[in-house]
Amino acid sequence: MDKYSYISNAHGAYIDELYQNYLNDNASVDESWQRFFEGFEFSQKFNGHAASSNGSAQPLDSNAPDQYKETKCRDLIFSYRGRGHLLAQTNPIRSRKDRRALLDLEHFSLTEADMDKTFQCGYSLFGKPATLRKILERLQYVYTGPIGFEYMYIREPEIIAWFKQKIEAENVSFMPAFEEQKHILWKLNEGVVFENFLHTKYVGQKRFSLEGGESTIPALDAIIERSAELGVKEFVIGMAHRGRLNVLVNVMGKTYEDVFNEFEGIMPTEEDLKIGDGDVKYHMGFSSMHTTRAGKEVILQLAPNPSHLEAVGAVVEGYVRANCDAMHHGNADKILPIIIHGDAAVAGQGIIYELIQMSKLKGYATGGTIHFVINNQVGFTTDFEDARSSIYCTDIAKVTDSPVLHVNGDDPEAVVYACKLAAEFREKFNRDIFIDMVCYRRHGHNESDEPKFTQPKLYNKIGLHPNTREVYASVLSGRGNAPDLAKKMDLEFRQMLQDRLNMVKQKEVKYKFQKLEEDWQKLRYAQPSDFEKSPETGISQDLINQIANALATIPQGFNPIKQIAKLVEDRKRMFFEDKRLDWASAELLAYGSILCEGKIVRLSGQDVERGTFSHRHAVLKDAENNTPYCSLDYIMPDQERFRIFNSLLSEFAVLGFEFGYAMANPNALVVWEAQFGDFANGAQTMIDQFIAACESKWHRMNGLTLLLPHGYEGQGPEHSNARPERFLQLAAEYNIIVANITQPANFFHLLRRQLAWDFRKPLIIMSPKSLLRDKRVMSDLSEFTQGHFQEMIDDTYAEPKEVKRVLLCTGKVYFDLLERQQLEQRKDVAIVRIEQLHPFPSKQVHQLVSSKYAKAKVMWVQEEPKNMGAWTFIHRVYTYDQITCIGRKESASPATGYLKTHPYEQKYIIDKAFA
Numbered sequence: 001m002d003k004y005s006y007i008s009n010a011h012g013a014y015i016d017e018l019y020q021n022y023l024n025d026n027a028s029v030d031e032s033w034q035r036f037f038e039g040f041e042f043s044q045k046f047n048g049h050a051a052s053s054n055g056s057a058q059p060l061d062s063n064a065p066d067q068y069k070e071t072k073c074r075d076l077i078f079s080y081r082g083r084g085h086l087l088a089q090t091n092p093i094r095s096r097k098d099r100r101a102l103l104d105l106e107h108f109s110l111t112e113a114d115m116d117k118t119f120q121c122g123y124s125l126f127g128k129p130a131t132l133r134k135i136l137e138r139l140q141y142v143y144t145g146p147i148g149f150e151y152m153y154i155r156e157p158e159i160i161a162w163f164k165q166k167i168e169a170e171n172v173s174f175m176p177a178f179e180e181q182k183h184i185l186w187k188l189n190e191g192v193v194f195e196n197f198l199h200t201k202y203v204g205q206k207r208f209s210l211e212g213g214e215s216t217i218p219a220l221d222a223i224i225e226r227s228a229e230l231g232v233k234e235f236v237i238g239m240a241h242r243g244r245l246n247v248l249v250n251v252m253g254k255t256y257e258d259v260f261n262e263f264e265g266i267m268p269t270e271e272d273l274k275i276g277d278g279d280v281k282y283h284m285g286f287s288s289m290h291t292t293r294a295g296k297e298v299i300l301q302l303a304p305n306p307s308h309l310e311a312v313g314a315v316v317e318g319y320v321r322a323n324c325d326a327m328h329h330g331n332a333d334k335i336l337p338i339i340i341h342g343d344a345a346v347a348g349q350g351i352i353y354e355l356i357q358m359s360k361l362k363g364y365a366t367g368g369t370i371h372f373v374i375n376n377q378v379g380f381t382t383d384f385e386d387a388r389s390s391i392y393c394t395d396i397a398k399v400t401d402s403p404v405l406h407v408n409g410d411d412p413e414a415v416v417y418a419c420k421l422a423a424e425f426r427e428k429f430n431r432d433i434f435i436d437m438v439c440y441r442r443h444g445h446n447e448s449d450e451p452k453f454t455q456p457k458l459y460n461k462i463g464l465h466p467n468t469r470e471v472y473a474s475v476l477s478g479r480g481n482a483p484d485l486a487k488k489m490d491l492e493f494r495q496m497l498q499d500r501l502n503m504v505k506q507k508e509v510k511y512k513f514q515k516l517e518e519d520w521q522k523l524r525y526a527q528p529s530d531f532e533k534s535p536e537t538g539i540s541q542d543l544i545n546q547i548a549n550a551l552a553t554i555p556q557g558f559n560p561i562k563q564i565a566k567l568v569e570d571r572k573r574m575f576f577e578d579k580r581l582d583w584a585s586a587e588l589l590a591y592g593s594i595l596c597e598g599k600i601v602r603l604s605g606q607d608v609e610r611g612t613f614s615h616r617h618a619v620l621k622d623a624e625n626n627t628p629y630c631s632l633d634y635i636m637p638d639q640e641r642f643r644i645f646n647s648l649l650s651e652f653a654v655l656g657f658e659f660g661y662a663m664a665n666p667n668a669l670v671v672w673e674a675q676f677g678d679f680a681n682g683a684q685t686m687i688d689q690f691i692a693a694c695e696s697k698w699h700r701m702n703g704l705t706l707l708l709p710h711g712y713e714g715q716g717p718e719h720s721n722a723r724p725e726r727f728l729q730l731a732a733e734y735n736i737i738v739a740n741i742t743q744p745a746n747f748f749h750l751l752r753r754q755l756a757w758d759f760r761k762p763l764i765i766m767s768p769k770s771l772l773r774d775k776r777v778m779s780d781l782s783e784f785t786q787g788h789f790q791e792m793i794d795d796t797y798a799e800p801k802e803v804k805r806v807l808l809c810t811g812k813v814y815f816d817l818l819e820r821q822q823l824e825q826r827k828d829v830a831i832v833r834i835e836q837l838h839p840f841p842s843k844q845v846h847q848l849v850s851s852k853y854a855k856a857k858v859m860w861v862q863e864e865p866k867n868m869g870a871w872t873f874i875h876r877v878y879t880y881d882q883i884t885c886i887g888r889k890e891s892a893s894p895a896t897g898y899l900k901t902h903p904y905e906q907k908y909i910i911d912k913a914f915a
């Protein structure tokens, strides 16, 4: 402390403290401070009097600065690392906005007169003291060149140290070898010439060209090459419209001929039309096997994608996680998600925040994602200044301490360098990283748009700006490297495209199916007849006993709280004495049975481990140390373990993730549960664009299951209604299953049916709340050892000959109707439950009504208002006879907020049904 008492300014106390820390443990202070203190002690040792007793600093020799300036120079280095990116030359088309980098010498009380003084802190850049001139030169070279590095906000010192080492020491110059330069030019040439070719051949056709951002092609190539060297075997890419066709052919290996065919407008075959309606060419997915230049064989996948920007990212993550679980032994290093964003979308869409928050959670982590932003500085017609409040479009990266590399898109060598660095970072730290490639958009939002309506000044500049390939070609020829190369490549490639267009048959891309793709190949698309009767899904009593044992066992040494001890006792009694199961037991039994088939069961959503309504208790917690115990993991050897995860408080991204998981693996039962059904509307994009339409648009089946708590129980507008009407409105052409079930055994069979079918369909279940504990909602054990899902359940109480009225209903209202029927002993009213609303079991219902209750009037009873619930759908499908509806009046709000009003409304419905 004494040693530093001469520093009489505001820094003194701070430096004193640092020095104390340094004396206690050298490594506890930043490396540059270590060098600083070493220098200080060195000068103390040899000069004895680095400072005067009156506190003012004194130079050690004529060329050495005083300690105050030494400190300031150190600040300068530190500040360049943290703020240099604000000055980096990343914008190819216009000068950067002043972001107040505050990096001038005067900000550090340094002057021109200090330039040739030697500073100890040169150590941290050169491993030895250096003049301010050299220090500044190096800092400017590294930090204000074509890449702006943002990493100093990261709170792990080892990551900061890694970055510093990489960019300040190992790769000060990122100029690649000549062979690599040629390859970059080749990829750029492919990117540029392909767009140019389409532009001239298909004038005015929408293609969302990559022009202005063509460095994306060498960029993706570099990520794939470097990651493959580091052991990645599979890449899953999510991207929007911009540049997609270019990526498809020049990265993914789709044939040029295929793309030309799509531009010519292919006629769908009869087979295609049977599956669905298809999608535009810049939304389609693709997968291929690719051999890297270093000879590594890797799988490339591009996820299909709707117009809704950024939604696909969550799907990609789920897809990656599924492949990681099923094919890479959980090893995320083998599979890499790459998400390509637009600058406006990544800044504006809220799902990005959800996605980022998922990235490190145990249920959702995928070992780090490379985010690549094609930052063309405009979103449709909106300037970046109207598109965000943050400085950078990537500022969300800071939420998870993910580094960002801002790079000039007109410098493909810098882009390639940034991509390789990102690949190395991801493999080393399994953390997200962002590349923000600043470029421009040569045309309007699409090719027929006039950009000068809104950005005339910018587009005057862009009009004069040479394309990236020309820019790079002149860099290469400036270096004296093969001046004719670019021209030669252009001619060759253009000729090849012309040949392809002339329909010279292209060598087919070799396509090898990966394992899960093979599993999908074993399935088939559904036919209408598949929905007439469900397959048998019972399980043996032996298996039930094994699962029951697991569910009814608390392991030695585990301390349950009192209620859990009782719950486990109750389970045991249900399975082994009463032989009647409640809802939760039926559900867990279904999951357990699938796990025992060696298949994955994944359940995620908010609070699913315990269950929102405290019924599931799939994961028990030790009362003393909180250790979790998942009973279903202990049924038998060689079973799959139960993948159950409490999710973050997100619907959009989490549902997208689960959709992606189910899209990857046909043999996994993937379930997402909403806290209450209404919250699913936060994920409406996933429901509309992916769940309802994926098979029709992209010919991709998906077996995702949604559990949406639903039912009118007086809990108010927001906890009553899972909006079945919305799902039913989306329902057509057997696209989704919508069910509302009343019996545990039927729930069990429905869940098992998801994997028993030899096709896959999304399943949406309006699931119960208070019924979870209702004594009437129990099923005999015998119903689990045989049988199948029942789409419709007939009345067993009414006297068919006497029946004058048939009440068709679904879900919870059945029990209210039942109660009245029993109470009033109404043998003249039959209550028929529709357990599966879509596909509607028309044949079964019509057959029943026309034979058993031929003279009866048919009514639809629902507890929802008539503009909600199933009524509008029933009206659509119940074509056989006249049918009327009993329900709440048409309403703006789903349910009353007045607790006392609720029972009156409910009674009114039941009264009318039996009137």
Ligand SMILES: Cc1ncc(C[n+]2csc(CCOP(=O)(O)OP(=O)(O)O)c2C)c(N)n1
Pocket (backbone or CB within 6 Å): 242, 307, 308, 309, 341, 342, 343, 344, 345, 346, 374, 376, 378, 379, 380, 441, 445
């Ligand atoms: C969720 C959503 N909202 C609006 C749109 C309409 N839209 C299509 S492209 C676009 C601009 C996207 O800008 P940016 O993310 O910068 O990508 P770019 O098109 O510039 O590559 C908009 C608003 C959309 N597709 N998705």
